[in-house]
Amino acid sequence: MTGLSCPAGGRGIAPPLVSEFLITDGTWYRIGLVWDGSERILYADDVEVARDVQPGLAGATGGMRIGAGKDLESGSFWFGLIDDVRIYNQKVTP
Numbered sequence: 831m832t833g834l835s836c837p838a839g840g841r842g843i844a845p846p847l848v849s850e851f852l853i854t855d856g857t858w859y860r861i862g863l864v865w866d867g868s869e870r871i872l873y874a875d876d877v878e879v880a881r882d883v884q885p886g887l888a889g890a891t892g893g894m895r896i897g898a899g900k901d902l903e904s905g906s907f908w909f910g911l912i913d914d915v916r917i918y919n920q921k922v923t924p
Contacts, residue, residue, distance in 0.1 A: 847863075847870050847872055847880050847881075847882050847884075848880060849872055849874070849879035849880035850879075851874045851879040851880075853874075853910075858913075859874055859875055860873075860874070860875055860876070861873065861874055862876075862922075864921055864922065865884060865887065866921050867885075868883065868884070868885055869881055869882065869883055869884060870882055870884045896908075896912060896915055897912050
């Protein structure tokens with residue numbers, strides 16, 4: 831993996847939230863994303879690795895895919911294991 835990123839929603843198309851934090855060693859990491867209504871913050875093992883302004887998120891239709899691009903395009907699949915996924919409807923601080 832070349833770095834952590836979080837696909838954007840938002841009004842219109844926003845760029846991905848990208849970090850220089852690399853995961854290449856086969857070690858488990860805890861990754862978290864917080865959106866507080868105005869900013870997206872990406873964490874790796876409780877350390878902030880990226881932040882940007884994201885004032886809104888677009889509504890979604892259809893299912894949710896974790897570990898794959900929204901259109902299941904080639905090259906968009908996560909190579910590794912994903913475990914213990916949690917989604918909260920309130921801000922959670924690592």
